[in-house]
Amino acid sequence: MIRVLFVCLGNICRSPMAEAVFREIVNNQGLGDKITIDSAGTGNWHIGKPPHEGTQGILTGKGIPFEGMKARQVVENDLENFDYIIGMDSENIGNLHKMAGYNKTGFIGRLLDLVPESDIDDVPDPYFTGNFEEVYDLVVKGCENLLQMIKNKHNI
Structure with missing residues (x-):
């Protein structure tokens, strides 16, 4: 089983x-x-x-289920248990690397690093910008590319 964890600041907008x-x-x-x-x-x-x-409004409008999702904080075991840890921005990645230290972890990367054609590096936080549609578009492209990378690497 391949395990993927998405990470943002508060786990209520971008990562869910x-x-x-x-x-x-x-x-x-x-x-x-x-x-x-x-x-x-x-x-x-x-x-x-x-x-x-x-986030609920965008997902509902697109017909994407999110029932039962509740915010949680990253814990140290996550760094060992997940194969792919995908942060939404540089600050998230920095915090994840600090938590990981020298311990063996899976892939830790920024979502938009998987979207080379993007003009921006970090997924903007709609908690502050209010632009959930922009975030949705970026997330979709990043997720499509992430899945392609996983499929290629794991031959699935």
Whole structure:
């Protein structure tokens, strides 16, 4: 089983959106039995809360399920248990690398590093910008490219 974790700051906007979008793409390609998907935040402000209403609105509008999703904080075991840890911005990646230290971890990378044609490096935080549609478009492209990378690497 390949394990993927999406990470943002509070785990209510970007990373749960990526989790839901990636799950939808994976399931639509019949790979749900090969890839496990989760999300978490580097901060603890929203633990136990559902996705932000802006994220819920985008996902509902696109017909992408998110029921049962609740914010949680990244824990040290995540760094050992997930094969791919995908941060939404440079700050997330920096925090993940600090947590990992010299311990063996899977791939830690920024989502938009998987989208070479993107003009920006970090997925903007819609909690502050309010632009959930822009984030959705970036997340979809990043998730499509992530799945292609995983399929190529693992021959699935």
